[in-house]
Amino acid sequence: xxxxxxxxxxxxxxxxxxxxxxxxxxxREILRLRARYELSLDELRGIYISDQQVDALLSTRLANGNGxxxxxxxxxxxxxxxxxxxxxxxxxxxxxxxxEDAQLDIILLALAPELDLRYEALYAYLNNDVARKHLTTxxxxxxxxxxxxxxxxxxxxxxxxxxxxxxxxxxxLDDATPRSSLQQGxxxxxxxxxxLTGQPLADPRWAPNLHxxxxxxxxxxxxxxxxALMQASNVRVALLVGDDSCDRIAAALHWAHMxxxxxxxxxxxxxxxxxxxxxxxGALLAARLACAQIVIDDxxxxxxxxxxxxxxxxxxxxxxxDAPAPVAIATSALGTWAQRLxxxxxxxxxxxxxxxxxxxxxxxxxxxxxxxPLKPAEASRAADACSLLARALxxxxxxxxxxxxxxxxxxxxxxxxxxxxxxxxxxDTDCLARAGQLAAQAGLRADEALGRLATRVVRQHDWSxxxxxxNTLRQLHEIADAIGQRERVYHDWRMLERTGQSAGLAILFxxxxxxxxxxxxxxxxxxxxxxxxxxxxxxxxxxxxxETEQNLDRIFSAAHGSNAILLFDEADAxxxxxxxxxxxxxxxxxxxxxxLLQKLEEHDGVAILASNLPKNLDSAFTRRIHYTLEFxxxxxxxRERLWRGMFGPAVPLADDIDWRFLAEKFETTGGExxxxxxxxxxxxxxxxxxxxxxxxxxxxxxRQTKQGNPGGLARFEAHRASMNQSQASGFDA
Numbered sequence: 001x002x003x004x005x006x007x008x009x010x011x012x013x014x015x016x017x018x019x020x021x022x023x024x025x026x027x028r029e030i031l032r033l034r035a036r037y038e039l040s041l042d043e044l045r046g047i048y049i050s051d052q053q054v055d056a057l058l059s060t061r062l063a064n065g066n067g068x069x070x071x072x073x074x075x076x077x078x079x080x081x082x083x084x085x086x087x088x089x090x091x092x093x094x095x096x097x098x099x100e101d102a103q104l105d106i107i108l109l110a111l112a113p114e115l116d117l118r119y120e121a122l123y124a125y126l127n128n129d130v131a132r133k134h135l136t137t138x139x140x141x142x143x144x145x146x147x148x149x150x151x152x153x154x155x156x157x158x159x160x161x162x163x164x165x166x167x168x169x170x171x172x173l174d175d176a177t178p179r180s181s182l183q184q185g186x187x188x189x190x191x192x193x194x195x196l197t198g199q200p201l202a203d204p205r206w207a208p209n210l211h212x213x214x215x216x217x218x219x220x221x222x223x224x225x226x227x228a229l230m231q232a233s234n235v236r237v238a239l240l241v242g243d244d245s246c247d248r249i250a251a252a253l254h255w256a257h258m259x260x261x262x263x264x265x266x267x268x269x270x271x272x273x274x275x276x277x278x279x280x281x282g283a284l285l286a287a288r289l290a291c292a293q294i295v296i297d298d299x300x301x302x303x304x305x306x307x308x309x310x311x312x313x314x315x316x317x318x319x320x321x322d323a324p325a326p327v328a329i330a331t332s333a334l335g336t337w338a339q340r341l342x343x344x345x346x347x348x349x350x351x352x353x354x355x356x357x358x359x360x361x362x363x364x365x366x367x368x369x370x371x372x373p374l375k376p377a378e379a380s381r382a383a384d385a386c387s388l389l390a391r392a393l394x395x396x397x398x399x400x401x402x403x404x405x406x407x408x409x410x411x412x413x414x415x416x417x418x419x420x421x422x423x424x425x426x427x428d429t430d431c432l433a434r435a436g437q438l439a440a441q442a443g444l445r446a447d448e449a450l451g452r453l454a455t456r457v458v459r460q461h462d463w464s465x466x467x468x469x470x471n472t473l474r475q476l477h478e479i480a481d482a483i484g485q486r487e488r489v490y491h492d493w494r495m496l497e498r499t500g501q502s503a504g505l506a507i508l509f510x511x512x513x514x515x516x517x518x519x520x521x522x523x524x525x526x527x528x529x530x531x532x533x534x535x536x537x538x539x540x541x542x543x544x545x546x547e548t549e550q551n552l553d554r555i556f557s558a559a560h561g562s563n564a565i566l567l568f569d570e571a572d573a574x575x576x577x578x579x580x581x582x583x584x585x586x587x588x589x590x591x592x593x594x595x596l597l598q599k600l601e602e603h604d605g606v607a608i609l610a611s612n613l614p615k616n617l618d619s620a621f622t623r624r625i626h627y628t629l630e631f632x633x634x635x636x637x638x639r640e641r642l643w644r645g646m647f648g649p650a651v652p653l654a655d656d657i658d659w660r661f662l663a664e665k666f667e668t669t670g671g672e673x674x675x676x677x678x679x680x681x682x683x684x685x686x687x688x689x690x691x692x693x694x695x696x697x698x699x700x701x702x703r704q705t706k707q708g709n710p711g712g713l714a715r716f717e718a719h720r721a722s723m724n725q726s727q728a729s730g731f732d733a
């Protein structure tokens with residue numbers, strides 16, 4: 001999504017005739033006042049703009065001095081009055097803002113200071129106040145009195161509910177001094193001045209994120225979205241529902257492109273920051289001037305202040321929806337907006353993600369387009385390389401057309417030299433060498449959506465690092481294979497049609513703390529090339545009714561399409577057995593369990609549930625689990641492998657470490673071994689020594705005491721000397 005700074009209203013007027021007409025009106029009013037001695041008797045009028053200065057500003061006297069000069073100027077003014085051509089800029093301005101032709105003269109009077117600063121001095125002279133360099137109701141009425149035959153100016157035009165003010169064309173100036181309505185001052189709204197002078201429409205008071213959208217992404221929508229938007233051609237409001245903001249904006253731009261109109265983005269966050277209706281009025285005025293549509297971008301983050309911001313923005317958003325301009329609402333929260341549109345005719349468009357094959361075509365097309373002109377031999381290699389890369393990216397990332405285009409565009413290669421380096425194949429270097437960068441950019445989708453709701457697990461674990469029993473390791477490989485083959489089984493082999501379920505996988509890891517559940521999830525995610533996000537269900541559960549469901553809905557909505565693996569830690573917090581309903585608390589607790597079950601069934605990604613107490617899980621969860629893997633405490637052989645693999649090659653180790661003793665005498669888990677090894681490493685580093693048995697013994701003793709098992713010290717046996725040495729070195733268990 002990019003912004004455009006070149007949207008104009010196409011209403012630029014011919015300035016010279018308008019100013020000549022205005023000069024007649026001003027000089028006629030000056031002659032009237034001088035004829036009544038209103039100017040010459042006050043030598044300090046306006047404190048101070050002299051008669052000579054005014055004559056100089058007018059530069060050319062239009063009256064010849066014979067007869068009644070004021071009447072003569074009035075006749076000339078009527079002759080010079082700008083014609084309101086049926087298809088001219090003034091007529092189109094009036095039609096777009098609902099302003100009658102006769103009232104457009106006031107628009108021209110207010111426009112004059114924007115065209116020539118001399119009119120500020122002239123207005124101040126006629127207002128009898130050098131500080132009031134703008135029009136007032138009285139001055140406008142005097143200037144236009146008899147200016148057009150049969151079209152006298154009327155005071156009712158200046159009512160706050162009249163089109164001139166209600167449309168936003170005129171802005172009334174705040175004045176601390178109480179004045180009559182005739183003395184109220186006004187100016188032309190900057191947007192209208194820009195429209196009539198051919199400048200881009202941009203109110204300087206707009207928030208930075210309220211801006212025009214460039215239509216360059218209008219083509220980046222799926223075929224299904226195009227067909228759905230065709231059904232919205234005869235309505236004023238379109239509700240575009242999707243998980244990816246990039247695809248939502250692209251759909252809004254395509255809808256605008258179908259009707260040949262520009263798009264003004266109004267983010268909900270900008271509305272939430274406003275204290276009055278100024279933002280809404282400015283956006284509506286700009287949209288009406290440019291015959292554009294308003295895109296309400298529901299960009300509010302789902303955090304603690306989301307509900308408060310939404311409540312503040314709701315009346316402002318409703319004012320935009322109720323206005324006559326076309327409105328596209330881009331959101332991921334269907335229910336919130338559907339309620340507001342209940343009484344309006346609108347079309348709802350669900351932005352479904354393309355399937356794997358369509359994503360592959362989109363990736364390949366975007367990658368090939370990014371290569372630029374190639375020689376025939378290079379083009380063939382580029383097509384093959386892009387095809388391989390597109391297939392891998394399509395299977396890994398479930399993202400839409402606009403996001404795919406944005407990812408590739410963000411990594412466009414630099415200009416290629418005329419001749420490549422000998423032996424270098426541009427297709428290989430431009431496509432395959434950028435695979436990691438493309439994957440990282442595509443992965444930002446998950447970061448944007450889930451980063452506020454979950455914690456990304458960044459651990460470079462692979463199969464060589466994990467230590468498990470052979471049977472458990474074999475099952476973990478099967479789980480990794482199932483994750484990698486989801487697209488083939490569910491879509492290519494069309495098993496989804498047989499199961500009638502979502503294309504997701506639910507996996508349950510059980511076992512006591514420290515047995516490797518999180519590490520196994522990381523290994524599986526890295527093997528599949530997917531991101532892993534950890535959700536602590538204990539923090540998701542809320543004591544407030546309905547808030548737990550809202551938190552879960554945000555998590556699954558954010559994860560939809562991101563293809564990230566969700567790791568629900570401490571699953572017991574919400575997945576416990578449902579109880580007999582004895583009070584309202586029990587009823588709502590059971591509703592939370594039922595809601596999570598529903599979300600798990602609908603989720604089309606991979607969800608791993610980690611539990612320390614599998615017997616406490618509701619049986620309904622176990623029926624919906626595809627794979628269950630139990631992580632037991634390691635035996636002595638596995639513990640020795642864990643101890644030996646805990647220290648990397650960069651760690652200095654003493655020769656006195658007895659790995660077998662540590663493994664056989666202490667029934668520790670992998671997590672406990674990791675903590676003890678780290679403690680020993682800190683002890684050794686503080687004394688600038690290699691890690692030795694005394695360091696490990698001391699760290700082990702501290703761990704045993706911390707766990708309330710001081711009797712375990714008896715198992716030190718043969719290494720009692722190491723314990724004594726550690727105590728002599730000042731270690732405090």
